[in-house]
Amino acid sequence: MPTKDAFAIGALSEETGVNIETIRYYERIGLLRKAARSAAGYRLYRAGDVARLCFVRRARDLGFSLEDVRRLLALADRESRSCEGAKEIAEAHLEEVRAKLVDLRQMERVLAATVKACGRGAVPDCPLLGSLGRLT
Amino acid sequence: MPTKDAFAIGALSEETGVNIETIRYYERIGLLRKAARSAAGYRLYRAGDVARLCFVRRARDLGFSLEDVRRLLALADRESRSCEGAKEIAEAHLEEVRAKLVDLRQMERVLAATVKACGRGAVPDCPLLGSLGRLT
DNA sequence: GTACAGCCTGTAGCGACTACAGACTCAACA
DNA sequence: TGTTGAGTCTGTAGTCGCTACAGGCTGTAC
Numbered sequence: 001m002p003t004k005d006a007f008a009i010g011a012l013s014e015e016t017g018v019n020i021e022t023i024r025y026y027e028r029i030g031l032l033r034k035a036a037r038s039a040a041g042y043r044l045y046r047a048g049d050v051a052r053l054c055f056v057r058r059a060r061d062l063g064f065s066l067e068d069v070r071r072l073l074a075l076a077d078r079e080s081r082s083c084e085g086a087k088e089i090a091e092a093h094l095e096e097v098r099a100k101l102v103d104l105r106q107m108e109r110v111l112a113a114t115v116k117a118c119g120r121g122a123v124p125d126c127p128l129l130g131s132l133g134r135l136t
Numbered sequence: 137m138p139t140k141d142a143f144a145i146g147a148l149s150e151e152t153g154v155n156i157e158t159i160r161y162y163e164r165i166g167l168l169r170k171a172a173r174s175a176a177g178y179r180l181y182r183a184g185d186v187a188r189l190c191f192v193r194r195a196r197d198l199g200f201s202l203e204d205v206r207r208l209l210a211l212a213d214r215e216s217r218s219c220e221g222a223k224e225i226a227e228a229h230l231e232e233v234r235a236k237l238v239d240l241r242q243m244e245r246v247l248a249a250t251v252k253a254c255g256r257g258a259v260p261d262c263p264l265l266g267s268l269g270r271l272t
Numbered sequence: 273g274t275a276c277a278g279c280c281t282g283t284a285g286c287g288a289c290t291a292c293a294g295a296c297t298c299a300a301c302a
Numbered sequence: 303t304g305t306t307g308a309g310t311c312t313g314t315a316g317t318c319g320c321t322a323c324a325g326g327c328t329g330t331a332c
Contacts, residue, residue: 010309020310021290029288040297042310048272055269063243066288076265083262087254090264094247097240104237107199111230118223126219128226129212133191136184146278156279157321165319176328178279202319 006036006044016053023053031056031070064093142172142180152189159189167192167206200229 013020026032035043059069117127149156162168171179195205211221253263
C-alpha cells in the first residue's frame with residue numbers, strides 16, 4: 001500500500017458489508033468510479049469510497065434498481081442536493097413496491113388457505129394440487 | 137395439421153395465456169414434455185397440454201419457482217394425488233413469501249416516510265438523499 | 273403466384289449478482 | 303531466505319425466468 005489512508009477491496013467490503021465480487025461488479029458497470037491502483041494492481045480506496053458504497057447499499061436495501069441508484073448518486077453529487085429529481089425517483093419506486101405488496105399479499109392469502117386445507121399426507125386428492133388444476 | 141384435435145403453439149398460447157417463447161422455453165428446460173410434431177416440424181398439442189400448462193401458469197402466479205412447479209407436476213401425475221410432498225413445498229414457499237412481505241413492508245414504510253419528508257423541488261439538502269448518506 | 277401470418281432453430285440479452293480458475297502479491301514466520 | 307497462506311487480480315460462465323431477435327421454412331387466402 002503506497003499511500004496512507006488507502007485500503008484494499010477486502011477492507012472496503014468489511015466496512016460496507018458489500019461483497020468483494022459485487023464491488024468489482026459495480027465498478028465494471030460504471031456505478032462506482034474506477035478505483036486507484038497500487039503498483040501491483042490492487043484497487044485502493046479511501047474514506048469517501050466507503051461513504052459512496054454505503055449510499056449504494058442503503059439505496060439497494062430500499063429496493064432501488066441499480067439504474068435508480070446511479071441517478072440518485074448523480075443527484076447527491078450536485079451541490080444543492082435538492083429534492084428535485086430524487087423525489088420523483090423515490091415516488092415511482094414506492095409505487096412499484098406497493099404494487100408488489102399487493103401481489104404478494106394475494107399470493108400469501110391463497111397459499112395460506114390452500115396449505116390449511118391440506119391433509120396430513122395420506123389424504124387423496126390433495127386440495128393444493130386440485131387448486132392448481134386437473135391433469136388429464 | 138395431420139391429426140384431429142391437435143393444434144399449434146399459437147393456439148396453446150392463446151388458450152393458456154402463456155407466451156409462445158415461454159412455452160418453447162419450458163419445453164427446452166424439460167418442464168413440459170417434448171411436443172409431438174407435424175410433418176413440417178410444427179409442435180402439436182392437445183387438450184391435455186392445455187391443462188398441464190394451465191397448472192404451470194397457476195403455480196407460477198402463486199410465485200412457485202420452476203423447480204417447485206416441476207415437483208408439483210410430478211406429484212400431480214401420481215395416482216393418489218395425495219398431499220404428501222405438495223404440502224411441504226407449499227409451506228416452504230409460503231415462508232419465503234412471508235419473509236419477502238416483511239422486507240417489502242419495511243421498504244414501503246421507509247420510502248413513504250422519506251418521500252413525505254421531501255420538499256417540492258427547490259429545498260436544499262433533500263432528506264431523501266440525506267437518509268442515504270453524505271458523500272464526502 | 274404472391275402476400276402474409278405463423279412457425280422453426282439458435283443465440284443473445286436482461287438484472288443483479290455469484291462463483292469459479294488460474295495467476296499474481298503481500299505479510300508473517302522459521 | 304524460503305515458504306506458507308491469505309488476499310487480490312482478470313476473465314469467463316452460471317443463476318432465474320423469461321424475452322427478443324435473425325434468418326429461414328410452412329400454410330393459407332386471394
